[in-house]
Amino acid sequence: MAPRQRLSAEVRRRQILDAAAALVLEQGHLPLSLERLAGRVGVSKGLIYEYFPTQPDLFNALLAEEQAALRADGMPETAEDVAGSSAAHRCADVYLRHIASTGPLAHFILRDAYMAGHVDPAAVRLRDRLIRGFARRARLELRLPAAEAIAAVLLVLAIPEEMGRLVWQGDIPLETAQKLVAQLVTSSVTALTPAASADPA
Template identity: 30%
Template sequence: MKLEAKEEGRREQLLEATRRLILATGSLNISLNDIADELSVSRSLVYVYFDSVAQIIDELFAEEAEAIDRAIVRLINDDSSFRERLTRLFAAYLDHLATGGQLGYLVLRERNQDNPLSAANSRKFRRILRNLSRHAVDALALRPREAFVLLELIAAIPESLARMVRSGKLEIEIAQETSAMLIGSAIDAYEVH
């Protein structure tokens, strides 16, 4: 029992070290040596738990995807207007990105290069996007591709504002107000009247 706890603790340390390195560099371009050096352990120890950096990134992304999925499920089951629900969802996304949760964003930004995601996580991410897009299709009477593009464009708002918050150029409260105003306006432009 003690050995299992120690093993799980080491695994978590490796995951957290990888997260720190990725967030510090703003890139997925790290090596197993970098991770080992971060924890002052041998590269062999890293191999005991993970076969590659891609496997570690995939596991970290799975955690973020689960959180996003839960937030979307809450959004869909809420009784408020679509505008209010989507604004709250992207407010949570902005908070997440501004407070160091940009790992998922980095993975998705680089996914068309050397995709670190497993087939299962790629399917999960596509399912999340389809679910949210379907909700936008129903609420805004859009075609699926239009809904997807709209959501992708709206997601750029909190992503850009979060970068400004992290760099100290903008306070989180102002970023949230700006995000809510811009997202609300975008939805209003598409909403069926």
């Protein structure tokens, strides 16, 4: 019988990350059972600790990959460089397609209480950069106070996130989700414009 081939550190790390992502999406919350993760990968818990000494280390590695994918699709640059509602529509479509194909992994990691105080500062900076970029535009173009601008951005971002989740779960097709997201983002921006919110004469 031929000896088992030893996997490289890079391949083994990839296996752990892929298995962890799948488990987080299956259970919908953090933390993970390391016994279950080790069983999924076919390694010992000790080997997982060699690659990721803590679960926050593991989840931050997953989050870094999620954000790298969004950066590769140009989401932060679109938020800063494209004018007006076009930026909201383009970013919403990027975010929708990402979640539709990979699931709401970043959502679970960023918003689970388990990660409170443990999210990598670089990930927080990228998230805040995106939100601040949209909020700054909302303050200027829609004349919203700062707190209202941030609240509006978070609500609008929830539209592609939830629609992407429905596509990922197989509940609706991507094309339907894209149409609904476009309509809802347009409606949201319109409702927030000063002319739309003004009292009738």
